Amino acid sequence: MSNGQVPVITVDGPSGSGKGTICQLLARELDWGLLDSGALYRLVGLAARHHGVELDDKEALVVLAAHLDVQFIATEDDTVQIVLEGEEVTDAIRTEAVGKDASIVAAIPEVRDALLERQRAFAEEPGLIADGRDMGTVVFPEAALKIYLDASADERAVRRYNQLINKGLGASLQAILEDIQARDDRDMNRAVAPLKPAADAVILDTTKMSIDEVLAAVMDEARHKGLR
Ligand SMILES: Nc1ncnc2c1ncn2[C@@H]1O[C@H](COP(=O)(O)OP(=O)(O)O)[C@@H](O)[C@H]1O
Numbered sequence: 001m002s003n004g005q006v007p008v009i010t011v012d013g014p015s016g017s018g019k020g021t022i023c024q025l026l027a028r029e030l031d032w033g034l035l036d037s038g039a040l041y042r043l044v045g046l047a048a049r050h051h052g053v054e055l056d057d058k059e060a061l062v063v064l065a066a067h068l069d070v071q072f073i074a075t076e077d078d079t080v081q082i083v084l085e086g087e088e089v090t091d092a093i094r095t096e097a098v099g100k101d102a103s104i105v106a107a108i109p110e111v112r113d114a115l116l117e118r119q120r121a122f123a124e125e126p127g128l129i130a131d132g133r134d135m136g137t138v139v140f141p142e143a144a145l146k147i148y149l150d151a152s153a154d155e156r157a158v159r160r161y162n163q164l165i166n167k168g169l170g171a172s173l174q175a176i177l178e179d180i181q182a183r184d185d186r187d188m189n190r191a192v193a194p195l196k197p198a199a200d201a202v203i204l205d206t207t208k209m210s211i212d213e214v215l216a217a218v219m220d221e222a223r224h225k226g227l228r
């Protein structure tokens, strides 16, 4: 385990596969910490917007990533407030536009390097649930359990669509599907730390599974590994 013997469960997969949902439930169930690594890449994307840095200005993006002034503040209702340079950005980083920017800056190897140790530092007793794209392959290669969540692009687009509609935001299913496919393509085909299952990952196709069924399947795997 990348930080002493702290147990880590990694959950990787494409956008809309259910990582965030399952990781929150797992962290609650096990009473472990949670790393939302996608939030770090989203924060670099948002910081670039705030500072007027273009997404092809590699050097400036690396500086932003290395000096990211961010706080993750646990709230009483079990959610996390995210504060960037003193400004609350919890919702602002969740837009599809910032997701796209995150995927663009995440393809820069030096940006990934700048965020590596910050991610590993999340591994603290009694354990860590790590949500992302390269948690099992790069950041925590010694993790006790590696999960790769997948689902068809159509199903993931419908999930995102429903999520936006439930938030009272307008959305086009076709546009969301195209965004998801573009992001899959960028995340899976970049040169460094591409999205792919670790060789020793348990792959779950969640297309036809409910959230409860996915959680139960992951908890089963955790039990098999003696993690609870
Ligand atoms: N197995 C599932 N079945 C149906 N909806 C799901 C499932 N898993 C997650 N969702 C929903 O899909 C949306 C996207 O899930 P999220 O956890 O944000 O995915 P990710 O973090 O992989 O992008 C959320 O609204 C969530 O409630």
Ligand SMILES: Nc1ccn([C@H]2C[C@H](O)[C@@H](COP(=O)(O)OP(=O)(O)O)O2)c(=O)n1
Pocket (backbone or CB within 6 Å): 014, 015, 016, 017, 020, 037, 038, 039, 041, 042, 099, 102, 103, 106, 107, 131, 132, 133, 134, 135, 183, 187
């Ligand atoms: N470990 C990670 C996490 C996210 N990224 C990049 C690639 C993703 O498209 C963006 C946004 O990730 P995030 O997990 O927040 O996105 P979704 O909620 O799955 O849509 O960041 C990455 O390259 N490596």
